[in-house]
Amino acid sequence: MVLADELAKQQRSISVAEFFEKNKHLLGFDSPTRGVITTIKEAVDNALDACEEAQVLPDIYISIKKISTDIFRIIVEDNGPGIIPAQVPFVFGKLLYGSRFHQIRQTRGQQGIGISAAVLYAQLTSGVPTVVISRTGAKESAYKCEIQIKIETNEPDIISEQAFEWDRIHGTRVQIEFKSTMSAKKKLLEYLKYTSIVNPHARFRVELDDETFGFDRVSDEIISSPVAIQPHPHGIEFGQLKRMAAASDRNLPEFLIEGFSRVGKKSAQDMCEQAGLKTTAKAHGLSASELKALLSAMQAVAVPAPPSAQCLSPIGEELIRRGLDKEFQMDFVAARTRPSSVFSGHPFMVEAAIGYGGKLPPEGNATILRFANRVPLMYQQGACAITSCISNVNWKSYNISQQGLPTGPILILVHVASTNVPFTSESKDAIASITEIEKEIVLALQDLGRDLKLFVSRRDKNKVAEDRVRAVCAIIPEIAAKVSEIVEKPLVDTTPIEGKLMRKLIAKKRTIDGNVIIELSNYTAHDSEISLYDISSDKADDAVPKADFVSELDGQFTKVWKAIIPSQTGWHVSYTGKGGGLIEIRGIEDNKKMVVDLDV
Numbered sequence: 234m235v236l237a238d239e240l241a242k243q244q245r246s247i248s249v250a251e252f253f254e255k256n257k258h259l260l261g262f263d264s265p266t267r268g269v270i271t272t273i274k275e276a277v278d279n280a281l282d283a284c285e286e287a288q289v290l291p292d293i294y295i296s297i298k299k300i301s302t303d304i305f306r307i308i309v310e311d312n313g314p315g316i317i318p319a320q321v322p323f324v325f326g327k328l329l330y331g332s333r334f335h336q337i338r339q340t341r342g343q344q345g346i347g348i349s350a351a352v353l354y355a356q357l358t359s360g361v362p363t364v365v366i367s368r369t370g371a372k373e374s375a376y377k378c379e380i381q382i383k384i385e386t387n388e389p390d391i392i393s394e395q396a397f398e399w400d401r402i403h404g405t406r407v408q409i410e411f412k413s414t415m416s417a418k419k420k421l422l423e424y425l426k427y428t429s430i431v432n433p434h435a436r437f438r439v440e441l442d443d444e445t446f447g448f449d450r451v452s453d454e455i456i457s458s459p460v461a462i463q464p465h466p467h468g469i470e471f472g473q474l475k476r477m478a479a480a481s482d483r484n485l486p487e488f489l490i491e492g493f494s495r496v497g498k499k500s501a502q503d504m505c506e507q508a509g510l511k512t513t514a515k516a517h518g519l520s521a522s523e524l525k526a527l528l529s530a531m532q533a534v535a536v537p538a539p540p541s542a543q544c545l546s547p548i549g550e551e552l553i554r555r556g557l558d559k560e561f562q563m564d565f566v567a568a569r570t571r572p573s574s575v576f577s578g579h580p581f582m583v584e585a586a587i588g589y590g591g592k593l594p595p596e597g598n599a600t601i602l603r604f605a606n607r608v609p610l611m612y613q614q615g616a617c618a619i620t621s622c623i624s625n626v627n628w629k630s631y632n633i634s635q636q637g638l639p640t641g642p643i644l645i646l647v648h649v650a651s652t653n654v655p656f657t658s659e660s661k662d663a664i665a666s667i668t669e670i671e672k673e674i675v676l677a678l679q680d681l682g683r684d685l686k687l688f689v690s691r692r693d694k695n696k697v698a699e700d701r702v703r704a705v706c707a708i709i710p711e712i713a714a715k716v717s718e719i720v721e722k723p724l725v726d727t728t729p730i731e732g733k734l735m736r737k738l739i740a741k742k743r744t745i746d747g748n749v750i751i752e753l754s755n756y757t758a759h760d761s762e763i764s765l766y767d768i769s770s771d772k773a774d775d776a777v778p779k780a781d782f783v784s785e786l787d788g789q790f791t792k793v794w795k796a797i798i799p800s801q802t803g804w805h806v807s808y809t810g811k812g813g814g815l816i817e818i819r820g821i822e823d824n825k826k827m828v829v830d831l832d833v
Contacts, residue, residue, distance in 0.1 A: 326389025468578015564590030769814025
């Protein structure tokens with residue numbers, strides 16, 4: 234037929250680059266605004282992975298400058314091991330080219346698409362080649378090239394290449410120009426802040442036009458790079474098994490022991506017996522039906538879980554807390570790292586943290602931080618399994634209000650580390666609903682919820698106790714004064730009553746006629762050596778006694794007095810001022826002290 238002939242002439246194969254040219258939204262380049270964040274994310278992911286593999290502490294420089302009306306130049310520079318010149322064009326100029334796709338271990342990037350997709354996006358929107366500079370050591374010259382992608386063949390197109398003088402001993406610098414806007418500046422800074430939280434060993438320096446931002450590391454410990462493992466027999470599929478068998482000249486037990494994780498001699502023999510195959514058979518000689526029987530046996534025989542300690546790199550509870558403390562001011566922070574688990578033969582581990590109070594927004598939904606393999610998930614929160622798990626927890630049982638998501642001054646962080654994170658799409662914005670992963674997330678959140686409930690209940694009890702102290706310290710003296718006035722007798726000293734009721738070190742602050750008075754009464758059975766911190770706008774130059782130390786920051790003066798207060802005695806300081814601010818007593822246990830501001 235003529236029509237069939239005409240249709241046949243129109244049919245041709247398409248390259249991967251052509252496909253993503255028309256479907257760039259699948260890679261996170263669905264808008265100019267989001268393109269900036271996706272580009273920086275992919276470059277930073279590569280930089281962090283490279284530094285960890287080279288066992289160096291990452292120092293990453295990021296620059297975003299407006300070149301013309303809607304064209305921005307993005308530069309990301311790292312101190313990693315660098316890339317040899319022969320590989321640079323392929324790393325940046327070919328989609329689906331990388332070193333991690335075939336390795337079973339935790340990495341940020343896996344498919345070999347990310348940074349080359351950014352090169353493609355720049356090529357489509359600005360037409361300007363991407364500039365890459367890389368150096369692998371002090372004895373080697375830096376290599377510089379300008380590169381684009383040949384859309385029809387998905388091959389690198391080298392515009393120019395040359396040796397280059399560069400002050401870095403080793404590292405990589407990529408410069409990309411494309412059409413974009415900076416309307417997502419806030420979200421970009423959030424991405425970098427969140428990245429610094431889960432990568433506490435990294436330091437970031439950021440220049441946005443004329444503004445400079447820094448995110449310092451909180452740990453000088455170089456994290457160990459995860460080691461690749463063999464595929465697990467419970468996570469293998471027929472196509473992969475067929476390819477592995479075809480490439481092996483070993484007999485079946487050797488093929489199973491050497492090619493798969495956690496398979497020993499006995500397990501290999503059991504698999505052969507269940508599949509009805511001889512142990513002398515060669516793996517490459519198996520037919521399709523024999524391979525299917527072997528696959529069923531491999532998944533039926535009990536095999537220990539993959540060695541997660543080898544292939545995963547969790548952040549750790551202490552570093553999560555330190556990372557959160559660096560970027561958020563909260564009254565309470567707790568973190569949990571769950572034991573490793575497995576889904577479909579892929580090892581994974583869930584880490585979670587909860588923060589409460591402080592400077593978190595007092596109203597609205599909780600602040601949710603989602604991470605996969607130490608990478609923030611900035612979009613599609615509603616489509617993510619992490620969000621679903623947070624909603625499914627009954628937060629009201631932990632004294633936290635809830636309307637779907639928990640509400641109030643609460644922060645929830647969830648990190649999923651895996652050799653194969655099940656994302657919902659290639660843009661890697663949300664984690665798919667996998668029963669095993671969801672179970673671990675919920676268990677971690679419930680464990681943290683119990684800690685938070687304990688903190689909130691203790692805080693409420695402390696508030697009740699503080700109100701009681703305020704009543705004792707404020708109302709009883711007033712009652713005594715009124716009674717003394719009525720009966721026309723001298724004022725009775727109510728201090729012994731306070732001592733019997735409190736049995737603590739009581740700090741009282743009051744302001745009378747422009748004079749600030751701080752009184753400390755030690756009702757405990759022991760002498761107390763304390764430091765009194767008074768933070769307010771008052772300079773207190775005329776304080777009696779003089780402060781041992783005074784510092785100023787943003788108009789607020791921190792005054793410090795050190796004193797030894799014997800049991801059943803008191804101490805006081807006074808100065809001219811407006812009062813306000815806060816006071817803190819250090820050097821004595823929390824349950825043996827009480828601070829009361831009588832001006833409140």
